[in-house]
Amino acid sequence: MKPLLAKCTKLKWPLITIAVLSAIGYGVYKKPPFTTVQGNELGIRTNLLTGNTTQFKQGSAIVIPGINSFKRISLKDRVLQPKAIASSAGKEALQSLEGLSIGANVIIRYNVDETNLLNTYASIPDNDKQVVESAFYGIAYKIFSKYTVREIFSSKRDEITETLENSLKPLLANDGLALKSIQLGSIDLPSDYRKGMDSLLAEELASEKMRYTIELQKKKLQAKELEAESEKQRREISAQAEAKTQIIAAQAQEEAMKHIIPFKQRQIEQRKLEAEADTAARIQEAQGNAKARIIEADGEASARKKLAESDAYRIEQIGKANANQMAKEGELISKHPGLIQKAMVDKLSDKIQVIIAPPSTSGFVGDNLLGNGSRD
Incomplete structure (x- = not known):
């Protein structure tokens, strides 16, 4: 019996542990120790043993049954x-x-x-x-x-x-x-009070509108007065500014004249000198032109003289050549009288028609044409 009791004693604690773990597992299966917090919620977990609290936002939270309590609070x-x-x-x-x-x-x-x-x-x-x-x-x-x-x-x-x-x-x-x-x-x-109040409000609104209208007219009048005053001041300031501008311009013109008058005098002197120089240049140019024309005239007269001499010499030579030619032709005609008839025909060939006629007794072919031949 004692060995059996000792064996049972050894098996008791493992059995108890298994039973406890089984009970815990069953409890976790029935009530899982997890809960979810949505985005528009806050979760508050309270430890029932210590009283400590923990806040959870969106996500998961561990809640152990019997140890923790959990409360969701909407943030909407x-x-x-x-x-x-x-x-x-x-x-x-x-x-x-x-x-x-x-x-x-x-x-x-x-x-x-x-x-x-x-x-x-x-x-x-x-x-x-x-x-x-x-x-x-x-x-x-x-x-x-x-x-x-x-x-x-x-x-x-x-x-x-x-x-x-x-x-x-x-x-x-x-x-x-x-x-x-x-x-x-x-x-x-209340309906009666609303009716009376509506009529009163209408009168007050009309009165208020009239008051605002009067104030608006006054403000418009004040605005026009201010605009007129502003325009007056603007004109005065503009006139003063214009007067100052004219004074400054006159002073500037006076100061400028101090420099302009000497400058004008120098310009006059310079133009006078330029005119004298221009006159001298024109005189020199005229003298140069006159000399050039004299030289040109001399050259032209000399050229014409040479040209006349050349023409006289040419005519003289042509005359001599013609005389020599006529002398030679006279000698040739003396030797050959028929050449006269040939020359006459050559000169008249483009103006007359050629007629074949018998030769005259004188031996000149043109006698019959001129009527100088013998008549039957």
């Missing part, structure tokens, strides 16, 4: 529009300073306070809209009762909105919420 903006105060005929309508019931269309935009979420997440209510609405009602009745209907309707809307925001922010901060904005929309007035 929440919008609340209180319905109870929207109508002036409602039982919970707002009251103005005059004691009139009015309605207001209010839009409240809020969210959780991310800056101090680890310390305030536990105080964030599950039904946050009810908490915000209750807090708003608590301050709205007090604030609206300090203003008249006309101020609420038109002139003090921004001031009322700012007062509501400043009063509601600390109340929501205590619950871990952050106020984004409050928008004050349309104001619902």
